[in-house]
Amino acid sequence: MENRQSGEYSEMVHAQAELWNLTGIHTLVDVGGGTGALAKAIIHNFPHVECTVLELPHVIQSISNDGPVNFASGDMFNFIPPADVVILKWILHDWCDEDCIKILRRCKEAISSRETGGRVIIIENVIGSTLSKTCQEAQLLTDMLMLTMFTGAERDEHEWQKLFTDAGFGSYQITHTIGFNSVIEIYP
Template sequence: MENHQSGEYSELVQAQAELWNLTVGYLKSMSLRCALDLGIPDAINNYGQPMTLSQIQSTLSLPSTKKPHLHRLLRMLTHIGFLREQGVSTGTEVAYDLTTMSHLVLKNEGAPSMFPLVRSHIDFITMKPSLHLADWFKQDNQQNTFEMAHDCTFWEMTRKTPKFNKMFNDAMESTSSYMIHGFVKNVSNILEGIHTLVDVGGGTGALAKAIVQNFPHVECTVLELPHVIQSISNDGPVNFVSGDMFNFIPPADVVILKWILHDWCDEDCIKILCRCKEAISSRETGGRVIIIENVIGSTSSKTCHESHLLTDMLMLTMFTGAERDEHEWKKLFTDAGFSSYQITHTIGLNSVIEIYP
């Protein structure tokens, strides 16, 4: 009986700890934001070797009164795997080094970095809508939580707020930068035999430029909204066209949609896909639409599956869209009049979906 009660108590304590960790888990994100805003990973990287607490405090020019509290921040960053401690077992002063995770957000010029993407998602504008979720569920209206929080849609915010627009465009460019290698290396056969390609919502053209560089025979066009590409010159290897994908997509053998459809509800996705179907050439000449998105249920990794679910909640709070499983993707393709599809799980968390007319 005592052992049974002891087991119940242990389970209760575990549940309390897990609940508390969920309750204040947002402080992991805020610790990460603090590390990025202070420039901790770049400071360690520029130093060229692990740094002690004193060295980090001095390099960042932080007040000496903050040194004990900086230790607490570094302890949390170590706990969540963003940094790692060196010298613990030798009895020397603890030093802090980068991990694979922190290497992903280094801002070294010329190296792909997830910094813009990560920082944009822990910005107040992006996080505030999540506080309105319960109110949104209670109301039967067309607003999403972003509109409830900011009195405008996400896209209206990008048009009227240049700083936010730049942050979003930089974030989208960074997603292209770190997935380009996987796309070019693992699915290069998809681009064999095609001559023209349109990257719909391709931002500043990072993916299109990489395609041209690796497949010079492919003529690439980026279709984007006017305020996104207004300062981009059209004298480079990629052609930029101003327009709205709901109205018109330039004709091409292949249309690429990278992280586009998860922003939109099913009805809008079908409209976009129908425009794509109008734009592409026949299947016999290589015509297809290439979609780069998450496919829920496509991974056996618990961490990656959680990433898909968290991204789905992000879509719920920011846009009208969703992350989708294969069955949900198939329904969209069928409803838009496509005959078949093929999924390749190759680019990290993302999959490549080819759909054929």
């Protein structure tokens, strides 16, 4: 069962990563990437990309660092390893605007120049990005969860744009995917 799920996840990542255009990218850091499922799926589909997962020490203390994924112990508020691309998947909605700006500034310090493909890929909800009533309801329920459980929130495009500008990024692009998640690419 695990192999089947792993294969399906890999296929999903391949489909999404086509949008990310990893051509010419050599290094990628998945911030808060847990046990490395996303990074492993990326390597499976794009073996030329060297993937590192940045996680808190207690999360990765029992994970072997001898596989295709590198694991770095650290705190995204202090340091993000240098890479061409940094991925933040379902990270920023947990944090208030001030903390998001701190994280995004660390990302900006970590990525290579735009000319060499440097960017941050964010996978999050963009409120109002879908016409589906079911997806809109899911977005609002997730927003309520973030407001009550964490200091974060779901954001609309205008709120995302303000965060990117305040963190010093030059431009961004949002690709709406199936469901209520979007892929947001921000460039230095």
